Structure formats: C-alpha cells, structure tokens
Amino acid sequence: MCLALPVKVIEVGRGPAGEMGLVDLGGVKKEISLALLDDVQVGDYVILHAGYALSLLDPEEAERTLALFADMNEPPVAAA
Incomplete structure (x- = not known):
C-alpha cells in the first residue's frame, strides 16, 4: 500500500545542490x-x-x- 501525504514546506535550498527541503507534518519535521x-x-x-x-x-x-x-485520530464519542 502506498500513501502520499500533504506536508507544508518550512525550508528550501538544503543539500549540496539545494534540491532538498524541510517539511512539517503535525510537528514532525x-x-x-x-x-x-x-x-x-x-x-x-x-x-x-x-x-x-x-x-x-x-x-x-x-x-x-x-x-x-486529524479527525481520524480522534477517539469516537460515545452516544448518551
């Protein structure tokens, strides 16, 4: 199974040729x-x-x- 995720770019121009970047996904960089x-x-x-x-x-x-x-990570709410 393959999964592609949206991530926010927080830095560009890393690596010897500037082809790398740093991204953030929920606090994970x-x-x-x-x-x-x-x-x-x-x-x-x-x-x-x-x-x-x-x-x-x-x-x-x-x-x-x-x-x-984020919603998928929330615990289900029990019905009263």
Whole structure:
C-alpha cells in the first residue's frame, strides 16, 4: 500500500545542490527531495511520497485533507 501525504514546506535550498527541503507534518519535521518540482517556496504545500515531493497542492485542499487525518485520530464519542 502506498500513501502520499500533504506536508507544508518550512525550508528550501538544503543539500549540496539545494534540491532538498524541510517539511512539517503535525510537528514532525523531515528533510525531503524537492528535485522533481520547480519553484517550491516556503509555505507551499506539497504531496510527499517516499521522501519526494511529487506535486504542489492547493493550500485549502491541503488544510482540508490534514483536518480529515486529524479527525481520524480522534477517539469516537460515545452516544448518551
């Protein structure tokens, strides 16, 4: 099973050739490759899969998706 996640770019220009970036997903920070994309900026959202940013993502869509993931992590509410 493969899973690609939206992540927020918090730093660009890392690595010897500047092809790496730092992203944040719920407080977890990870260095990833930005080599497949052009013009990624701090604050952009990208789709991350296997350590590579695959595409830019609309910020509103990214926030909705991240909210859904957060909701899945909430315990169910018992009916009274």
